[in-house]
Amino acid sequence: MAPYFRKLRPFERGIYLSHLRALSSEDRRLRFHSITSDEQLERYAASVDFEQTVFLGAFMEGALVGAGAVALHSKTFDEAEIAVSVASQVRGHGIGGTLTRRTLRIARNRGSRSVWMFCLPDNTPMQRIARRLHGQLSLHQGTLDARLELTPATPFTRLGETFEDGVGVARSVSDLVFGRVA
Numbered sequence: 001m002a003p004y005f006r007k008l009r010p011f012e013r014g015i016y017l018s019h020l021r022a023l024s025s026e027d028r029r030l031r032f033h034s035i036t037s038d039e040q041l042e043r044y045a046a047s048v049d050f051e052q053t054v055f056l057g058a059f060m061e062g063a064l065v066g067a068g069a070v071a072l073h074s075k076t077f078d079e080a081e082i083a084v085s086v087a088s089q090v091r092g093h094g095i096g097g098t099l100t101r102r103t104l105r106i107a108r109n110r111g112s113r114s115v116w117m118f119c120l121p122d123n124t125p126m127q128r129i130a131r132r133l134h135g136q137l138s139l140h141q142g143t144l145d146a147r148l149e150l151t152p153a154t155p156f157t158r159l160g161e162t163f164e165d166g167v168g169v170a171r172s173v174s175d176l177v178f179g180r181v182a
């Protein structure tokens with residue numbers, strides 16, 4: 001079944017944490033750039049400020065299979081940092097690329113003009129995603145920084161986000177109604 005995408009709400013910290021905890025230690029290293037224990041993941045999920053960070057979830061059959069985090073910097077949100085993760089069993093089907101593309105639009109719609117993605121040099125899939133989105137990659141203290149310049153939001157980008165939010169919520173409701181909730 002095709003994935004659908006919708007934003008996560010603060011009360012969904014628990015499913016986000018479960019998604020992170022299911023990542024292998026190698027995936028946690030790629031996502032957080034360090035060996036990250038279950039306790040550290042719990043602290044991270046508990047401390048996230050949903051006003052400053054927008055989470056976009058990818059769902060299949062009611063289960064969260066991927067997430068993109070858009071951390072908006074400063075009060076004006078003129079810069080943002082994006083990081084994504086996808087469950088290992090559903091990789092290679094474009095979910096990571098779609099999450100990244102849509103999180104970029106979320107940043108753009110909030111006024112961000114440049115977005116950073118920090119990849120480890122051995123993270124080929126993430127670098128391919130960044131290159132495909134025309135990110136400028138530069139090596140900095142052991143991380144490959146991908147910087148993407150964004151043009152200002154337009155009514156189309158705002159409508160696109162609103163429309164896709166609606167589709168995602170409708171699919172979630174359908175999963176609830178038909179009992180497809182993990």
Ligand SMILES: CC(C)(COP(=O)(O)OP(=O)(O)OC[C@H]1O[C@@H](n2cnc3c(N)ncnc32)[C@H](O)[C@@H]1OP(=O)(O)O)[C@@H](O)C(=O)NCCC(=O)NCCS
Nearest residue numbers: 027030031084085086091092093094095096097124125128
């Ligand atoms: C990076 C990650 C999100 C990609 O998710 P995904 O759903 O597999 O992404 P996509 O299917 O969109 O594939 C992305 C690209 O990587 C390529 N790719 C996928 N698996 C690959 C692999 N094992 N080796 C090399 N390239 C690979 C795909 O072909 C695609 O490139 P293309 O668009 O040029 O064909 C996922 O691997 C992940 O969660 N990794 C662990 C956490 C992480 O690294 N997060 C990023 C932190 S910045």
